[in-house]
Amino acid sequence: MIMEKRFPRTSKQSRDMWLAAAREILTSSIEHYQLQGHFGPDKEELYTDVAYFGAAVPEKRKNLKKVLTIRSGTHGAEETAGCGIEIDMMDLMAKAQNRFFDPCAPSNDNLSEDAKAIIKFIQHQHILEHDYNGDIGIVMIRAVNPWGAAHITRDDHDFIDNNRCYLPHDPVTGKFYHQLLPLPLESYDKYPHLGGLLVPNSLDDATLDRRHTRLRKILNAEVRADLMRGQYDDPLKIIWGGDGISWSFRTTEKILDPIYANTALAYDNDLHSGLKRKDKPTGSVQMLLLAEEDGPIHQKIRRDLQECPMEDGGKAADIHSLFGTKSVSTWVEGSAEGWLRHKYANSGKTIVPCGIEMGPKDGVELIDLLDAKGLRTAARLLGDTHPKTAEIKQRLHDYFCPDDLEFERNAKADMRRIFRYQLYALAA
Ligand SMILES: [Zn+2]
Numbered sequence: 001m002i003m004e005k006r007f008p009r010t011s012k013q014s015r016d017m018w019l020a021a022a023r024e025i026l027t028s029s030i031e032h033y034q035l036q037g038h039f040g041p042d043k044e045e046l047y048t049d050v051a052y053f054g055a056a057v058p059e060k061r062k063n064l065k066k067v068l069t070i071r072s073g074t075h076g077a078e079e080t081a082g083c084g085i086e087i088d089m090m091d092l093m094a095k096a097q098n099r100f101f102d103p104c105a106p107s108n109d110n111l112s113e114d115a116k117a118i119i120k121f122i123q124h125q126h127i128l129e130h131d132y133n134g135d136i137g138i139v140m141i142r143a144v145n146p147w148g149a150a151h152i153t154r155d156d157h158d159f160i161d162n163n164r165c166y167l168p169h170d171p172v173t174g175k176f177y178h179q180l181l182p183l184p185l186e187s188y189d190k191y192p193h194l195g196g197l198l199v200p201n202s203l204d205d206a207t208l209d210r211r212h213t214r215l216r217k218i219l220n221a222e223v224r225a226d227l228m229r230g231q232y233d234d235p236l237k238i239i240w241g242g243d244g245i246s247w248s249f250r251t252t253e254k255i256l257d258p259i260y261a262n263t264a265l266a267y268d269n270d271l272h273s274g275l276k277r278k279d280k281p282t283g284s285v286q287m288l289l290l291a292e293e294d295g296p297i298h299q300k301i302r303r304d305l306q307e308c309p310m311e312d313g314g315k316a317a318d319i320h321s322l323f324g325t326k327s328v329s330t331w332v333e334g335s336a337e338g339w340l341r342h343k344y345a346n347s348g349k350t351i352v353p354c355g356i357e358m359g360p361k362d363g364v365e366l367i368d369l370l371d372a373k374g375l376r377t378a379a380r381l382l383g384d385t386h387p388k389t390a391e392i393k394q395r396l397h398d399y400f401c402p403d404d405l406e407f408e409r410n411a412k413a414d415m416r417r418i419f420r421y422q423l424y425a426l427a428a
Contacts, residue, residue, distance in 0.1 A: 005091065007084030007401060007408050011076075011149040012044060014083040018142045021090035022051035025097055027128050029057040033251050038157045040150035041384065048251050049142040053093065054127040056137025056259060065135035066426040067259055067266045068419065072141070074162050074248065074270055074336060076148015076155070077372075081358055081401040082271030084408060085415045086140045089118075092416075093138070096122035097129075114416035121423050136426055139259055144336075145248045151384070152393040153376045154274075155240065162248045163272075164241030164330055166339035174244040176232070203375075203388045215370050238373055241334050252336060260344070266351045267422040270336050273400050273411075276359030282402065283410030287418060288355035290337040297352055300425075356418070358411040361402040372396045 008014035022028050028051050035046040055064040070089065072082025095101045096119040102108070103116035111119075126132050143149045147157035155161045168177045232241050260266060277286060291297035332338050337353035344351040372392055379389040401407075 004405075005087065006405075008080045008087075009401075009403065011079055011143065011146070012040065012042070014080045014149070015047070015049065015142070017087055018049065018051075018083050018090075021087045021094070022049075022140070024094040025051075025053060025090060025128060027057065027097070027130055027132070028053055033254070035146050035157070035247060038147050044150070046143075046146035046150055048144060048146055048248070048255075050255055051090070051140045051142075053138040053140075054132055054136050055134060056139050060132070061137075061258065062262065063133070063135045064137045064259065064262055065264045067137045067139060067263050068422055068426060069139045069256065069259065069266060069268045070141070070271065070419075071144050071252070071269065071336070072271045073143040073145050073149045075272055075274060075400075076143075076145040076150070077152045077396055077400045078154075078271070078273045079143050079145070079149035080397075081273035081360075081407075081411065083142055084401075085271055085358070085411060086142060088412050088415070089419060090140070092118050093122055093128060095119050096127075099123075112413060112416060114413070114420045117420045118416060118423065121420070121427070125427060137259070139255075141252070141255060144252060152397050153372065155373075155376070156246055156248060158242065158246060159235040159240050160242035160246040160248075161239045162246055163336070164239055164334040165246050166249055166252075166336045167241070167245075167330075167334050168342075169245050174250075176242075176244055203386060208388065211374070212371065219370075236377060238370060241330065249336075249339075256340075260349065260351060263351070264349055265426060266349070267354060267426070268337070268340055268351060269354045269356050269418070269422075271356045271358070271415075273358045273360050275357040276362070280359055281406070281410055282359055282362055282404065283407035283414075284359050285411060285414035285418065286357045286359070288337075288357060290332065290335075290341045290353040290355065297350065300350065301352065354418075356415070358407075358414070361399050361404070361407070 008017050019030070022030050031050045031052070033048040033050070035048070038046055040046055052058070055061065056067060070086055072086055073079030092115055095103070101119070103111055103119040108116070122128060125134060125136060127134065127136055127138070145156045145162050148155055148162075154163075169175060170177060231239060232243060234240065256268075275286065276282070277284075280286075289298065289301065291301075333342075335355060337355045340351050340353040372395075375389055375392045379386060
C-alpha cells in the first residue's frame with residue numbers, strides 16, 4: 001500500500017518537501033535564485049528553486065533537444081497547489097529511478113495507469129540514469145514568485161501581478177514598449193471607480209462589510225472581463241501588471257533561455273489554481289493552450305493525443321485554445337505563456353505553452369480576490385500582523401489550495417494524464 005502524500009500547506013513546507021523530493025532523485029541538479037532583500041513572514045529567505053533532470057543537467061545540456069518544463073507559483077498564492085503537483089511528479093520519477101521498482105507489480109496496483117506509464121517511460125528512456133546519453137530533459141521550477149507564495153498574495157513584492165507582466169520591453173531599462181504590444185491595452189483606465197474601494201480606509205468589521213457589499217454589487221460581467229485584462233498605470237489598482245518586467249520575469253528568462261537554446265520541442269506548463277469551470281469537479285484541470293486553433297501546435301497536440309498509448313482511454317484533461325475565444329487580451333499576452341508564444345513564434349522550434357488551471361474550491365467568487373488585493377494593500381500600510389489581514393489571507397489560501405483530498409486527487413490524476421502524453425509526445 002502506497003501512502004498518499006498530501007499537498008504542502010505553507011510555502012515553507014512546500015520548499016522543504018520539494019527540495020527533499022528533488023534530492024531523492026540521485027541524478028538531479030538543483031539551483032537556487034534568491035530574492036535578495038525580501039523575507040517571508042518568519043524572516044525566512046525567499047527563493048525560486050529549479051531542479052533539472054536527464055539531459056537538462058549542466059554537463060549534458062548541450063544534448064538537450066526535447067524538454068518538459070513545469071513551473072509553480074507565478075501567482076504566489078497558487079504555489080502550494082502547483083508545488084504539490086511537482087512533488088507528485090518527482091515521486092514518480094524517484095520510483096522510476098529505483099531499478100527494482102516494477103510499476104506493474106501487484107503491490108503497486110493502486111497506481112493509476114498514467115502513473116505507471118510515466119514510470120515506464122522514464123525507465124525505458126533511461127532519463128534518470130547516470131550515463132544517460134539521450135536528448136530529453138525535465139525541468140521543474142518552484143515558486144516563480146516566492147514573495148507572493150510566502151505572503152499568500154497573487155502579486156509580488158513590487159505589487160506586480162506576474163501573469164500580466166511578460167510583455168515586450170526595452171532590454172536595458174526593462175520598461176515596457178507599450179506601443180509594440182500585439183494587442184491594444186484598451187482597458188488601462190476603464191474602472192477607476194474600483195480604485196477607492198480596493199484600499200479600505202479602515203479595517204474595522206463594519207467598514208469591511210460595507211466594502212464587501214459594494215464590491216459585490218459592482219461585480220458585473222463587464223468588471224469581471226476587465227479584471228482578466230490587467231492595468232499598467234497605478235500600482236494600487238486590482239491587477240497591476242507593472243510598468244516594466246518583474247523579478248520573476250527576469251528569473252524565468254534566466255532559467256528558460258539556456259534550456260530552450262538548442263531545444264527543438266518543448267512542453268511548458270505554468271501551474272495555476274485560480275480558475276474553475278462551473279460544471280467540473282474541484283481540482284479538475286483545464287489546459288489553456290496558447291496556440292491558434294488549427295495552427296501547427298494545435299494540430300500537433302491533436303495528433304499526439306491520438307497517438308499516445310492511453311490504454312485506459314480518455315483525453316488529457318480539458319484542453320481548449322485561448323484563441324478560440326474573443327477575450328484575448330493582456331491576460332493572455334502578458335502571461336509567461338504569451339511571452340513564450342511570441343518569443344519562439346518564428347524560431348523553427350516548437351515550444352508549446354500550456355497554462356494549467358486546477359479548479360479551486362467550489363462556491364468562492366472572484367470577490368475574494370478583490371478583498372485580498374485591497375487588504376494586501378492595507379496590510380502594507382498597517383503591517384502584516386493585523387488580525388484581519390491574517391483572516392483574509394487564510395480565506396485566500398483555502399480558496400487557492402483547499403485542504404481537500406478530492407481537490408488534490410483530481411488535480412494529480414489530470415496532471416499525470418497531461419504529463420504522460422507530453423512525455424510520450426516528446427519521444428515520438
Ligand atoms: Zn493564477
